[in-house]
Amino acid sequence: MSGLIIDKISMRFDLPGGRAVQALKDVSLDLRQGELLSVLGPSGCGKTTLLNILAGFLAPTEGQIRLGDARVTGPGPERGMVFQQGALFEWMNVRRNIDFGPRMKGMAKPDRDRITDHLLETVGLRDFGDKAVYELSGGMQQRVALARCLANDPDVILMDEPLGALDALTREKMQGLVLKLWKETGKTVILITHSVEEALLLGERLVVMAPRPGRIFREYRLPFAERGVRMDLRQVKKSEGFAETREEILSMIWGMEEEIMGKRDSAA
Amino acid sequence: MMVLAFYVAIFVISMLIWGRVRRHRARHDFTSLKTVTFGDESAIQPDRVASVISVLSVFLIWGAFTGSGLVPLHVPGPFVGEAAFTYTARASDGAEAEAGVRIAVHDPAAPAPPPPQMTPAPGFAQPDAAVVQAWRSVLLRVSENDGDGATVIAIDGQPVAVDQRVTVAGGTVTLTPRGSLNFEAAKGMQMEPIWLPSPEAVVARFIEIATNGYQNTSLWGHLGASLARVLAGFALGSLVGIPLGYAMGLSGWFRGWFDPIVEFMRPVPPLALIPLVIIWFGIWETGKVVLLFLAALWIMVIAARSGVSGVKLSKIHAAYSLGATRTQILRHVIIPNSLPDLFTGARVAMGVCWGTVVAAELVAAQKGAGMMIIAASKFQLTDIVVMGIILIGIVGYGIDILMRIAERKLVPWKGRG
Numbered sequence: 001m002s003g004l005i006i007d008k009i010s011m012r013f014d015l016p017g018g019r020a021v022q023a024l025k026d027v028s029l030d031l032r033q034g035e036l037l038s039v040l041g042p043s044g045c046g047k048t049t050l051l052n053i054l055a056g057f058l059a060p061t062e063g064q065i066r067l068g069d070a071r072v073t074g075p076g077p078e079r080g081m082v083f084q085q086g087a088l089f090e091w092m093n094v095r096r097n098i099d100f101g102p103r104m105k106g107m108a109k110p111d112r113d114r115i116t117d118h119l120l121e122t123v124g125l126r127d128f129g130d131k132a133v134y135e136l137s138g139g140m141q142q143r144v145a146l147a148r149c150l151a152n153d154p155d156v157i158l159m160d161e162p163l164g165a166l167d168a169l170t171r172e173k174m175q176g177l178v179l180k181l182w183k184e185t186g187k188t189v190i191l192i193t194h195s196v197e198e199a200l201l202l203g204e205r206l207v208v209m210a211p212r213p214g215r216i217f218r219e220y221r222l223p224f225a226e227r228g229v230r231m232d233l234r235q236v237k238k239s240e241g242f243a244e245t246r247e248e249i250l251s252m253i254w255g256m257e258e259e260i261m262g263k264r265d266s267a268a
Numbered sequence: 269m270m271v272l273a274f275y276v277a278i279f280v281i282s283m284l285i286w287g288r289v290r291r292h293r294a295r296h297d298f299t300s301l302k303t304v305t306f307g308d309e310s311a312i313q314p315d316r317v318a319s320v321i322s323v324l325s326v327f328l329i330w331g332a333f334t335g336s337g338l339v340p341l342h343v344p345g346p347f348v349g350e351a352a353f354t355y356t357a358r359a360s361d362g363a364e365a366e367a368g369v370r371i372a373v374h375d376p377a378a379p380a381p382p383p384p385q386m387t388p389a390p391g392f393a394q395p396d397a398a399v400v401q402a403w404r405s406v407l408l409r410v411s412e413n414d415g416d417g418a419t420v421i422a423i424d425g426q427p428v429a430v431d432q433r434v435t436v437a438g439g440t441v442t443l444t445p446r447g448s449l450n451f452e453a454a455k456g457m458q459m460e461p462i463w464l465p466s467p468e469a470v471v472a473r474f475i476e477i478a479t480n481g482y483q484n485t486s487l488w489g490h491l492g493a494s495l496a497r498v499l500a501g502f503a504l505g506s507l508v509g510i511p512l513g514y515a516m517g518l519s520g521w522f523r524g525w526f527d528p529i530v531e532f533m534r535p536v537p538p539l540a541l542i543p544l545v546i547i548w549f550g551i552w553e554t555g556k557v558v559l560l561f562l563a564a565l566w567i568m569v570i571a572a573r574s575g576v577s578g579v580k581l582s583k584i585h586a587a588y589s590l591g592a593t594r595t596q597i598l599r600h601v602i603i604p605n606s607l608p609d610l611f612t613g614a615r616v617a618m619g620v621c622w623g624t625v626v627a628a629e630l631v632a633a634q635k636g637a638g639m640m641i642i643a644a645s646k647f648q649l650t651d652i653v654v655m656g657i658i659l660i661g662i663v664g665y666g667i668d669i670l671m672r673i674a675e676r677k678l679v680p681w682k683g684r685g
Contacts, residue, residue: 055589077591087582090681091604100600101590134684152590 002068004031004054004156004188010062011049011214022213023049024060029207029216033155034186036225038193038203040249042256046214047192051160054190055081067155077101080154082145082162088133094120094144095129101152119147122184123177139170146181159191163198172233175201179228196249200224200242201233208249210256218252220245270343270457271329278325286317327467334466335458346402347373347454350384351438353424355410355449357393360417365391369398369410373438373453376401376461393418398451403460405452407444419447465651470658473651482652483643485635491663493635497553497628498621498667501560505617509565510610513572514602523573530569538563538624542631551632556625563624564617571613575606608682611675618671622664637663 011024023046031037039047052058054065056075065072067079088097096103098119099112120126123143133141142162149157162178163171175198182189193199199206204225210217222245227236236242305311331339351371358364370384386395394413400406411418421427423434423441433442439453461469478487485493515522516530538559545562549555579602587597629638637660644652675682 055585057585057588075585075588077589079589081586081589083582083586086580087586089583089587089601089604090684091607091679100587100592104590104592104596104600132681134681148586148590154589158589 002155003033004029004190005066006030006050006054006063007066008063009050009053009060009065011046011053011058012061024053025213025215027063027214027216031156031188031190031205033188036182036189036191036202036204037207038191038199038205039207039209040193040196040199040253041209041214041217042211042253042260043194044214044260045209045211045256047209048160049214050209051158051190051192054156055079055158077105077152078155080149080152080157082142082149082157082159084161085138085141085165088141088144088148090132090134092133093129094125094131094133094136097133097144098147098151100148115151116147119151122150122181123147137170138166139174142166142174143177146177150181150185150187154187156188156190159189161192161194164194171198176228176233178202179225179233182225183229196246196253197237199249200246201228201236206249208252211260217256220249271333274329274332275325278321278328282321282325283318286315286321330464331467333457333459334461334464334469336466336468338466338468343457345458346456347438348375348402349373349438351436351451351453353434353436353441355393355420356422356425357411357414357418358421359392359415363392364421365389365393365414367391367393367410367414368395369408369449369451370395371398371400371406371408371438371451371453373400373402376403400451400453402453403455405450408449408451410449411447420449423449462648462650465654469651470655473649474655477652477655482640483635487659490635490637490640491659493633494622494625494629494637495663497556497560497625497636498618500557501625502564502614502617502621504557504561505564505621506568506614508561509568510572513569514576514598514606516569516573517576517606518598518602526569530566533562534566534570538620539627542628546631552634556628556633559628560621560624563620567613567617567620568610571609571616572606575609575613576602578609579605607679608675611671611679611682615668615671615675618667619664622660622667626660 006027006029009024009027010022012020012022014020027046027050029037039050041047049058053060054072056072056079059073072079089100092100095116099107099116102112102115116129120129123146125140125143125147128136128140133144136144145162159178163174166174178189178191179202181187189202191199191202193202200222201224203220203222206220206222207216208218208220209215224236224239224242227239231239299305299311299313302308302311328339328341330336332342335342335345349372351373352368354366354368356364356366367389368386370386372381372384374381380399380401383397383399386397389395392415393411396408396410396413398406398408411420420443423443424436426434428434428443430443430445433440436451439451442450442452444450465473474487481487482490512522512526516526517523541559541562545555545559549558583601583605584597587601592600625636626638629636630642633639637656641653641656641660644650644656
């Protein structure tokens with residue numbers, strides 16, 4: 001039970017031809033255990049780079065990540081990852097996908113089965129354990145991905161646009177599921193999205209990033225995730241402050257986009 | 269040309285007839301309700317009736333042009349029976365006389381009949397008789413028995429010059445520069461058995477060889493020998509190629525080291541290696557297995573390499589963040605992910621190996637499908653050659669079908685990731 005500290009992360013890498021890209025500059029964040037953070041920003045603002053650094057797939061050129069007392073230097077099971085789509089192992093059925101982490105750790109089969117049964121129930125796939133993953137719909141596949149991540153009991157769950165490829169209805173259902181899982185498990189969750197609405201619904205804290213160099217532009221503390229735990233998501237969207245905040249953030253991002261386009265135009 | 273014309277005719281006619289029939293049989297599946305099928309690949313199903321007619325028409329044409337008893341229709345066969353014509357000879361004193369020639373043309377499979385009996389002619393020119401096989405020609409020295417200096421000046425009443433061809437009953441006759449007559453029996457449009465034997469001759473030969481064997485080895489011995497070589501070469505090629513391909517997919521050093529070799533060897537057809545392989549490894553089993561090993565190796569290397577490169581990075585990342593070690597990722601993610609590519613490679617490799625083994629056996633072998641047809645061709649046993657070709661085709665097709673079934677059973681997720 002420990003917090004996640006992002007301490008002045010910078011990411012700079014060379015391109016062929018001598019130019020360099022500053023993907024991230026001085027990004028700092030502190031997360032408590034059990035916090036729900038959503039990260040929003042126009043494309044190219046470095047949000048996926050940030051997530052890859054948190055997961056340990058990339059090493060930052062400056063700064064460091066600490067989870068509790070340990071410094072993050074590579075991927076590890078204490079930081080689970082949920083990808084957009086296609087990260088399931090299609091040569092394993094649903095059950096074997098979900099218990100992949102425990103199986104790799106060498107957990108005994110009865111224990112694994114207990115975890116898997118419980119998770120199948122939680123994500124609403126009780127009767128689908130023996131199905132092949134490619135027989136499931138996109139939404140169901142993402143349920144499996146969530147369950148697979150939870151089966152490993154990570155401290156932090158990193159989500160890289162997990163609902164990005166789903167249709168609007170399925171997406172809304174899944175947003176409810178993510179909120180439910182967050183509340184029930186008490187995990188720290190970092191969710192990257194390009195949907196403003198999703199960022200508002202699934203973020204106690206919301207970070208808006210700006211591009212060139214990728215940096216934190218603004219930070220919000222929002223009541224909507226808490227409301228979403230208690231009430232229907234469509235009610236939350238109609239609730240006080242939601243529409244105003246959404247408009248504020250949208251125009252902020254539009255401003256950034258226009259600035260980029262303007263820069264491109266003048267460069268061209 | 270004739271054969272092609274027949275084939276096209278059967279194709280067009282059966283297409284029109286079947287199209288007419290099908291229109292009367294209303295179908296109501298989803299595809300039949302599509303109004304746009306031209307260009308919609310999913311609406312194009314192979315018409316199984318066409319497949320059946322296609323195979324049947326090959327046999328029909330084969331039978332029709334070889335005089336098969338299995339086929340009701342035949343193109344005209346060679347002339348068999350008694351051919352006859354008359355010739356006019358001129359003696360050195362200018363006198364002219366006429367005499368008949370009769371030639372018994374017989375089926376090559378039947379024993380030769382006695383030459384036709386001739387009654388002496390009234391003039392100085394005397395009649396002649398000969399026996400010849402269908403499709404063959406015979407040289408008739410007709411003026412030999414006509415007295416000194418007699419020369420042929422006309423055939424069947426038509427004046428004839430040297431090298432001129434005259435059509436007579438049952439064939440054609442040509443006057444040679446030395447004064448003889450060359451009779452060529454009418455060939456008809458059927459093929460000689462030495463060019464293409466009839467289907468039943470091939471079947472009969474198949475039964476004979478299947479029971480008695482060919483050149484001291486049973487038919488299954490020949491096919492088995494070829495298959496065993498293919499399996500040995502393929503197994504060795506996979507055994508070396510798959511790990512090498514994995515290494516090339518996982519390590520930059522391996523890829524850099526072996527890339528030039530693989531890319532250089534890949535376009536070299538295995539057949540081009542036969543001379544070198546024979547020099548190095550001899551003409552017998554070792555040489556053949558080495559050749560097939562080389563044929564399978566590069567294909568399997570490339571298949572394994574692309575299987576590894578084809579793994580989605582997010583799957584690897586997912587496995588790492590689920591706590592898997594590198595060995596576990598290799599075992600549980602990379603290898604299963606590469607199986608569909610390996611199967612595709614294995615299918616290609618088996619096909620190439622099968623083709624290569626036959627070619628290698630043509631060069632030298634004591635048994636094998638390729639040896640069987642090359643040995644038979646040396647004795648002009650065309651029926652064995654045709655039988656061998658058909659068996660090679662069937663075995664190759666069978667291998668591919670088995671591989672496809674195995675693929676469906678073992679990698680059901682192929683193409684669905």
